Amino acid sequence: MTERIICAGFGGQGIVTLGKILAHTGMLEKRNVTYIPKYGAEMRGGTAHCMVIISDNLISSPLVSVPDSAIVMNLPSLLKFEESLKAKGDLFLNSSLIKKETERKDIRVIKIPATEIATKLGNKQVANMVMLGAYFKQKRMFFEENIFIALEEVLNKPELLSINKQAVKEGMKEVSEKYISDL
Template identity: 50%
Template sequence: MFEEIIIAGFGGQGVMSMGQLIAYAGMLEGKGISWLPSYGPEQRGGTANCAVVVSDESVGSPLVTRPSTVIALNNPSFDKFEPKVRPGGLLIINSSLVVRNSERKDIKIIEITATDMANDLGNSRVANMILLGAFLEQTKIVSAESVLESLKKVLSVDKHHLLEINKQALKKGASLVEVGIS
């Protein structure tokens, strides 16, 4: 198994957190991982992306130029990274914010109204976790249990009250892939 992932969106959408959670979960499961953040000139509101590599073997380089998966949380990220998904790869789109459609026929595309669904759950900030849940269900790269265990370590103790809503968001995203809703 060798998965190269790019997660991209605006600063403040949880892009870096998604990448860190995948990387930490991979470490918990004894996999080779790398996580490489990239920020625009502004942190909150500017563009941000991270590259994550998860493998059954050691990872030789953190650079990802032809990702097997792209998770795009906004239009600029979609525009930049959709063409880079390798043929046979996966593109997950937050269709609440991405208004463009991919014309590619050589990749699997999952569109999820993640921001709208997060609002329905009562916290717009868990849109990233809905997308992450769909990604985990589709790829099985790491388990949701490992991601939740990692979340306990990533969140400060005073934020542990958010663990339950994040768990609900992961389950929501996974359920969308299970039933084929996009």
């Protein structure tokens, strides 16, 4: 098994945290992982993305040019990465901010109103965790226990742990209610 993921959004949406938790969960599952942020002079409002690979094999190139899955949090990210997604790949869209439909017909689209769900929980900053929950539920590759351990170990703000966990759970619920379907 090798899963190549691109996470993308604007600076401040927690893309880096999202990627780190993904990689950390993979590591807890005793798999090989790599995580590369698109580092730069990025700031709140700029674009941000990161590449994560989770694999049972040794990972040669840590770069992701054709992702198996993409988690996109805003429109510019969709425009940038929808082309590159692998055929039959999974596209996770934050439908609160992305109203455009994808041009691709050969992929599975999982629309999650992440920003709305996060706002209802009381902090729109946790939209990334809603997307993460949706991803985990859809992929069914990880033990739920490890996901929450990773969350705890990566987030270093204990006072925000509870709302982040809740956001992941909401994301999971969103998928189990609506989206699980095969191409």
